[in-house]
Amino acid sequence: MSKLELDEYKEQTEHKHEYLKEYLPVWFYILINRKISNNIKYNNIIYVDSFSNAGEYKNGEEGSPIIALKIFNDILLKNKDKKVRVKCYFNDYNEERIIHLKELIEKMSLDNRIKVEYDEITANEHIKKVMKIIKRYSNKKVLFFIDPYKIADDIVSMSNMKQILEDDDTEIIFNHMVSDVVRNIKEYPEKYKNFYRLDKNLQKSGKEFNEIFINNLKKEVDKEIYTASYEFLNTKNVTIYFLVFITHHPRGYEKIKEAIWRVSDGDLQHKNKGEKNNLNLSLFSDEANKKLKKEKREINIKNKVEDLKEILINEFKGKKVTYQDICKFVVEKTIFIESHIQRKTLTPLQEEGKIIREGTNKVNSTYIFK
Numbered sequence: 001m002s003k004l005e006l007d008e009y010k011e012q013t014e015h016k017h018e019y020l021k022e023y024l025p026v027w028f029y030i031l032i033n034r035k036i037s038n039n040i041k042y043n044n045i046i047y048v049d050s051f052s053n054a055g056e057y058k059n060g061e062e063g064s065p066i067i068a069l070k071i072f073n074d075i076l077l078k079n080k081d082k083k084v085r086v087k088c089y090f091n092d093y094n095e096e097r098i099i100h101l102k103e104l105i106e107k108m109s110l111d112n113r114i115k116v117e118y119d120e121i122t123a124n125e126h127i128k129k130v131m132k133i134i135k136r137y138s139n140k141k142v143l144f145f146i147d148p149y150k151i152a153d154d155i156v157s158m159s160n161m162k163q164i165l166e167d168d169d170t171e172i173i174f175n176h177m178v179s180d181v182v183r184n185i186k187e188y189p190e191k192y193k194n195f196y197r198l199d200k201n202l203q204k205s206g207k208e209f210n211e212i213f214i215n216n217l218k219k220e221v222d223k224e225i226y227t228a229s230y231e232f233l234n235t236k237n238v239t240i241y242f243l244v245f246i247t248h249h250p251r252g253y254e255k256i257k258e259a260i261w262r263v264s265d266g267d268l269q270h271k272n273k274g275e276k277n278n279l280n281l282s283l284f285s286d287e288a289n290k291k292l293k294k295e296k297r298e299i300n301i302k303n304k305v306e307d308l309k310e311i312l313i314n315e316f317k318g319k320k321v322t323y324q325d326i327c328k329f330v331v332e333k334t335i336f337i338e339s340h341i342q343r344k345t346l347t348p349l350q351e352e353g354k355i356i357r358e359g360t361n362k363v364n365s366t367y368i369f370k
């Protein structure tokens with residue numbers, strides 16, 4: 001093994017990996033089982049990690065490339081009949097890290113449908129290179145994981161983000177490190193100017209920078225895109241990053257949101273707990289812990305669903321709309337999913353006298369928002 005100094009595994013990294021572990025199996029499983037049209041299947045599944053790191057952290061924790069490979073490999077082993085090619089493009093501009101990653105991967109026994117390519121170039125060069133290569137593939141789906149430490153100096157350029165999204169078959173998971181921007185933009189505005197297209201008024205919150213980024217993307221990419229952001233805060237309640245999921249497809253968007261709701265337990269922000277401390281847990285029995293978790297989840301979901309009630313009232317006030325109209329709006333334009341609409345939102349709104357339902361079958365009914 002090389003003499004590389006591996007990174008410390010931080011809580012924020014662990015949490016980010018929980019999302020990968022939740023979303024990647026869903027993404028992969030759907031692709032190997034879904035048909036594009038009658039007789040055509042996706043036969044090229046491509047996963048790109050342009051900021052791979054070494055595949056391992058200081059105490060042996062797994063990095064994102066290893067997490068992804070294990071997920072793909074396990075699913076392929078259970079699906080021996082699927083004729084699919086899985087191509088992974090891993091890159092880090094730190095050569096030592098790629099050497100380490102390669103050594104780790106060579107020790108894994110991977111299904112022969114998986115192929116891995118490595119590069120040690122800048123992420124911007126890597127994205128351009130991969131975009132050129134993948135033009136050759138047909139019936140493909142591509143997921144880019146873009147996970148830099150910072151945003152400064154166009155470490156990933158807006159034009160590359162756009163180029164990725166000009167292709168119909170791509171999705172992005174972007175670790176948007178807004179803490180870097182909030183901390184440094186006033187002193188070094190030129191380092192962020194291209195990415196956010198900002199000239200003045202640089203004093204903004206992490207949330208605002210994330211909104212600016214998403215609005216710019218929506219404006220500049222010619223195709224329709226759907227985004228879902230998950231916020232990660234430190235112990236002082238300062239946003240460190242947003243994990244931003246970007247896709248072209250409503251169905252993919254729904255799957256992303258379901259994964260976010262599952263990991264986040266209904267709380268769309270994660271607060272860093274600081275030092276790991278198992279004391280709290282050991283004070284309670286497993287049963288009591290489960291109950292606490294469930295109660296917390298119910299409180300969070302309840303809070304969030306209160307938000308959805310407000311959102312629907314603002315959108316439809318004074319209007320008569322069908323369930324399908326409501327569903328389309330919620331699924332395409334909000335972080336909420338279809339299962340949040342009926343029992344958790346429309347029924348309470350009806351009970352509170354804020355809407356009137358016309359019709360007996362809930363899904364075929366029309367709703368009047370007062």
Ligand SMILES: C[S@@+](CC[C@H](N)C(=O)[O-])C[C@H]1O[C@@H](n2cnc3c(N)ncnc32)[C@H](O)[C@@H]1O
Pocket residue numbers: 049050051052053054055062063064065091092093094097121122123124147148149155
């Ligand atoms: C946050 S770490 C990636 C973590 C990894 N994706 C994971 O989840 O395990 C960022 C990595 O980007 C690499 N890096 C920094 N600047 C880069 C650049 N301009 N191009 C490519 N890699 C870069 C660093 O060497 C570091 O390994």
